[in-house]
Amino acid sequence: MEWLSGRIMLLSGGRRAFLAFFAGLLTVLALPPFGIFAAPFLSFPVLVWLMDGASGNPDHGRIRRAFPAFVIGWCFGFGYLLGGLWWLGNALLVEADEFAWALPLAVIGLPAFLAIYYGLATAIARVLWSDGIGRIAALALAFGICEWLRGTLMTGFPWNAIGYAAMPVPLMMQSAVVFGLAGMNMLAVFAFSAPALIGTRKGAVPGLVLAGLLVVAHFGYGYWRLNDQPAALADGTTSVRLVQPVIDQALKLDDAARADIFTSHLELTTAAPAEGAKRPDIVVWPETSIPFLLTDNPDGLLSIADALQEGQILIAGAVRAENAGAGLPPRYYNSVYVIDDQGQIVGAADKLHLVPFGEYLPFENVLNSFGLKSIAAAMPGGFSAAATRTPLTLPKGKVLYPLICYEAIFPGEIGNVALSTDALLNVTNDAWFGDTPGPYQHFQQAQLRAVETGVPLIRGANSGISAVVNGLGEVVSGASFNVRGVVDTILPGKSRIPFEPDQQKRNALIVAAMFLAVALFSRPSFILRAN
Template sequence: MERFADKVILVWGFKRALLAVLAGAFAVLALPPIGFFAAMFISFTLLVWLIDGAAASPEASFLGRLWPSFAIGWLFGFGYFVAGLWWLGHALLIDSEEFAWALPLAILGLPAVLAVYYGLATAIARIFWSDGMGRIAALAASFGLFEWLRSVTFTGFPWNAIGYGMMPMPLMMQSAHVIGAMGVTALAVFVFAAPALLGTRQGAAWGVGLATLLFAAHLGYGAYALYVAPKASPVPEEKRPVIRLVQPMIDQAAKMDSDADRSAIFETHLKLSAAPPQSGGRKPDIIVWPETAIPFILTDNQDALTRIADTLDDNQILIAGAVRAEEMGPGNPVRYYNSIIVIDGRGQIVAASDKVHLVPFGEYLPFENFLNDLGIQNIVEMPGGFSASATRHLLELPTGLKLYPLVCYEIIFPDEMTGDIAEAGAILNITNDAWFGNTPGPYQHFQQARVRAVETGLPLIRDGNSGISAIVNAHGQIVAGLGLNETGFADATLEGFGGGASDSFPRQTYFWLTETLLLLIGSISRMGFIFKAN
């Protein structure tokens, strides 16, 4: 292994750049739908060796000495994000005549920007670089920091954070309840990079030993949480609400077509909602439709509310994604919101919640006036785009159940699971992943949603137009659901609700403690390396 490590360290020029890109791309095999987490051991081992060989001229300035490491990290990140996010281009092909020109920006431009975070991570890690285990700890701390920054800066986009590669199944998700997805990310980089020590021999025993211990603890806590510590649901089976997830599989092009038969789309949802339970089960108490399921402004269509009332029993509740319009007074434009609406059995809207975290270029256009002058429009056709709600509040159903509402990709942001979530009985996530077709995107989205359930200790109700729709318990296990591109409905009782979010672990605090310990190991090792060199 030492001979192979030497070859990687000494590789140069185009071959070096290509190896960095391929190492990043190979790491994507750890993500859904494949979930081969061992791929990241290879990728991060190669990354460490490439940084080992990232030498600058002795006369270079401080920043100049960091540049080779930044370049390696950027190339690694570029490969990772191109291979992991290429499917974003599928959304532009829904209206290819209008947006095909932007394909290179989605497939190559966005990865090039996101790769800067990984470039900065490797550059900062290089400051603390040493021969032994310390450089692995420094790399882990730096990746943890910049993955967190990626989740909060410039509206944030923490999609496919490295830690998700360490969480392909519920057994390996439970650590997120203690240290959060970002804490798992930091420790995952340490574990994934540890084999690099076997190729350079420096600190191999300590580093590989500690990585083995961390990985064993990761699996051990998962087994404990799933099989040793489970508690009975606070609500008896017969009193748990039956949830029906409606997955209509409406083609996205048809939803965007102004000439489409919107009545037919609406009736498809109603038909699936009214279908009798399978296998003689209980009728659903709560029926869930996906994001923007209602193809018109509901408050302008009293007939639609009447049809919903005719479909529902008096004690049934419909939760549906819809566009909400708000009049702002004479001379002012109408504001549109991507909303979740709750309708009772009499056809009355009894609760609503608007999306807070909008998708840039999808639901709103940054620098709108300037970009409109260049002919650039939102992907979602809405005059002026959507407006964002200033705050998020719980959806309280007539039954008393409180849901924490998240529309589409809002669920990928760990730091946004705050506020009154402690009072929620479950997380509600509605989405429309039909934008991305049969690609890895919907699978990646679903995995991140499951991890939010584990982090918060709340069950998850997730409904998508084309899937993946599921009832997920607080341990990330699927209770019932429908796969990608299936049409139909799934009924299941909601498990584990009623106690509110589990706040027994201060995840943010533990994340920063993890970062501090890793940085401390890196710093001490670096100081020892300097003293040894002198």
């Protein structure tokens, strides 16, 4: 192992950059649909050894000395994000004649830009670098900081944060209820990087022991938690039907197909429950499942009323229009409606966190002059964002916390207020991305929101993955990807959590402070001053 670490440290130029890129690409195997937990334990030691050899010219200033480390981190991040996000290009091929030109920007440009955060992480870590366990702590801290920045700046995009690589299944998701995603990002990087200590010996025993304890605690806590609360999760009486129609995205954009699409949803809504299953109280349609402005189509509301039985409620994704005032074009919102058995809209919530370039165009006036427009919005100006997130109160008193599409990937979108609701509601349309890793990654991230809050998740997706997930992240019932049909199940109750989301964030800060202390105390300059 020392021979291997030495060879990697001495690499230079293109070989160094390629190995960093390959290590990042290897890390993708830990994400859905693969879930190979061992992959980062191979890739992160390579990153550490490459960092060991990226000292920079001692005659240069601090920023220039950190540049070689930045390049390594950028190459690693580019490999990881390219391998994890290439499927975004599929959305541009739905209307290829209009958007195919932007394919390189989505497939290569976005990962290249987001990789700057990883380059920044390795540059920060290099400033705190030392010979032993301290450099592992510095790398964990720096990744934690930069993953937080990636999920926050410029509306944020925390998709496939490193912490998800350590949480592929519910057994391994339970630690998130203690540290949140922010804390798991740091703890995961520390554990993944610890094997690098074998190659350089110094600090190997305490580092490997600590990493081993973290992994054992990670699995042990998950096992204990999954076996501690089965009774609490069985206390549910509300029946839910998820409608998964599997409508091809190109067809959804075809005006001539709107009637057939609407009819398909109605047919699945009225399908008889499986033998022994309870008649659904709540029926859930996916994001933008109603293919017209419902408020302009009273016949559509009558059809929904005919499809619902007495006491049933439909929750459906739809586009909502709002008058903006005299002489102004209407505002459009990506919304969910609550519709009762009389065909009355009794509740609604609008999407708060829109997708840049998908649902709205940043710097719209400037970019419109170049002929650009948003991808998913079929109306002028794209969608408008809601001012606040509005929980949905159903006629029988159940309260749902709505998360439309990729809002479910943001832990910060779900504060303590979600704890007072009966379920998280995530409606989405991942048909944009075809049969790629994207829908599986999206589902994993939605699962984590249930674990962090202990609140069950109702997830309705056009092409999948539709499922009801309990507060431990376990799938109670669901439909496989691209399988048309319905899911009938009972909504589980909430599970107990040791820490609320706000406290999880504070716990993550404690982890960051501990890693900072280890990194500082391990530096030779600190040791010399202490002596």
